[in-house]
Amino acid sequence: MKADNDLYRQLREVPAAQLWNVEVPKFNQLDPKERNQQVALVRAVGVVFSTSRNPEMKAAVKAWMISLLQDPSEKIRRYATAAIPKLGGDEESERKLIDILKTTDVDREKKKVASALEKIGGAATLKAVAGSGEKLIDEQKVRASVARQGGPSNVRLDAIVPKQPGLRLHLRCRKGLESIVADEVREDEGRGGKFRVVEVRGCFVVVEPKDAFTLAELYQLRCFDTAAFSLAFIREPGSAEALEVLAKAIASPLAEKLMLALTQGAARYRLSMVSEGNHDDAVAKVAKKAFELNPRILNDARESPWSVDVHFDELRALVELRPRISPNPRLYYRTDAVNAASHPPLAACLVRVAGRQDKEIVWDPFCGSGLELIESALAGGVGQVVGTDIDPAAIAIAEANFKAAKLPGTKAAFHTSDFRDIVRIPELDRGKVSLVISNPPLGRRVRVPNMHGLFTDLFKIASEVLRPNGRLVFINPLRLSSVDPTLRLESSRTVDLGGYDCRLEVYRKR
Ligand SMILES: C[S@@+](CC[C@H](N)C(=O)[O-])C[C@H]1O[C@@H](n2cnc3c(N)ncnc32)[C@H](O)[C@@H]1O
Secondary structure, three states, X not given: OHHHHHHHHHHHOOOHHHHHHHHHHHHHHOXXXXXXXXXXXXXXXXXXXXXXXXXXXXXXXXXXXXXXXOOOOHHHHHHHHHHHHHHOOOHHHHHHHHHHHHHXXXXXXXXXXXXXXXXXXXXXXXXXXOOOOOOOOOHHHHHHHHHHHOOOOEEOOOOEEOOOOOOOEEEEOOOOOHHHHHHHHHHHHHOOOOEEEEEEEOOEEEEEEOOOEEHHHHOOOOOOOEEEEEEEEEOOOOOOHHHHHHHHHHXXXXXXHHHHHHEEOOOEEEEEXXXXXXXXXXXXXXXXXXXXXXXXXXXXXXXXXXXXXXXXXXXOEEEEEEEOOOOOHHHOOOOOOOOOOOOHHHHHHHHHHHOOOOOEEEEEOOXXXXXXXXXXXXXXXXXXXXXXXXXXXXXXXXXHHHHHHOOOOOEEEEEEOOOOOHHHOOOOOOOOEEEEEEOOOOOOOOOOOOHHHHHHHHHHHHHHHEEEEEEEEEEEOOOOOOOOOOEEEEEEEEEEOOOOEEEEEEEEEO
């Protein structure tokens, strides 16, 4: 085993072309004993070519692996079996693997073949497994694989979620932003929107649909991060019954109804325990039990259109069914992002707390990819946006994103510039800007030598450019307030920005 591993490590250093053109032909010439000693080559070739972008090359390697399934040595067959799913299985390899499963007496080989068939299995495997009492292959995995081969599954934004008594959605957000998310829902309801706030909790807002709705309508709201249907709660997450309750929630008529109504393709879900630690065993048990209860819904970690998320708090766990919507319709404008790009719902929350004024002129001094400016313009009533950033690549992205946002009513100007150089920027007339809005460098992903100096300058310059009653709305990572008497702190709330707290602050120019 050690010798195999050492040889494998050596072979991984060998260029791919040499592996294929020199080492593989040499291997093919060896006698059976020598081939067994060189089996690490099969593993190395499988791993190296699994990421090849050349389909012909990959097909040739796969054909070699399939030929090795006839090898008299169990070890060589087993290594080839393990490599085949990585190279992309097909009907031929499936057929050969099923033959081995039926004929081999070696348990180790049976297990490897079963695991490969779970990954690549199609109709033939399903036929061999379904109702046969075959224990080694997980029927659910094969069904999921067959479903995937039938084409991608997507959650349909335009499908109607029927009116359903007691149906609740959880709109999740970063801690500290809940009231902003709730506020947006209430304002939307006032304009005829379909959702009503039921409760505001830590990190999420519970809403109730007042009528049948589509996810496209829900995604008109911009401040929440993810939306999920509430399925159940588990009173004692540590208890023996907890997994049973979870499996029942997944297999429930409600989950099935939602998944079938909203999915194009097969109803597949991944199960995600939103807490630290390894939950592999629990996930496997729950998935098995849920499949026994309802075989129309399939657990599948790969490319599944749904996620069942289990969120734990001290006393209980919440079970949610979350559509995995991709691409995100709210980000239709995003052509590219900068390294420290804002979390898009955070940008929308900044815009919401800023409120609206007439004839807005909006400046983001640290605009990055431009999300705050685009969200401002999307909210309406903005005549001009101005973005500055010291990074020319960020400015190019902001310009492209703004163009893709298609906001013809708003003029846009982007400048590669330090935010302090406002004299060079014609759109930034002193006393004319109505809103300075930004998610500035927070000293983590974008390093700044003098954070204190940067924010002191931000207050000073914001005060210079803002018109009376104008606002400075930004994320403040420091315990630093404006000492400028013309800027009055109007609100400050603590927001969790992914493990560290900052403040979302609003200052108003007197
Ligand atoms: C957190 S990122 C902004 C992210 C942006 N809101 C977005 O959505 O992509 C901070 C940006 O500040 C820029 N920056 C850092 N120091 C600056 C300075 N002195 N003047 C202007 N921009 C600066 C960085 O290049 C970076 O793009």
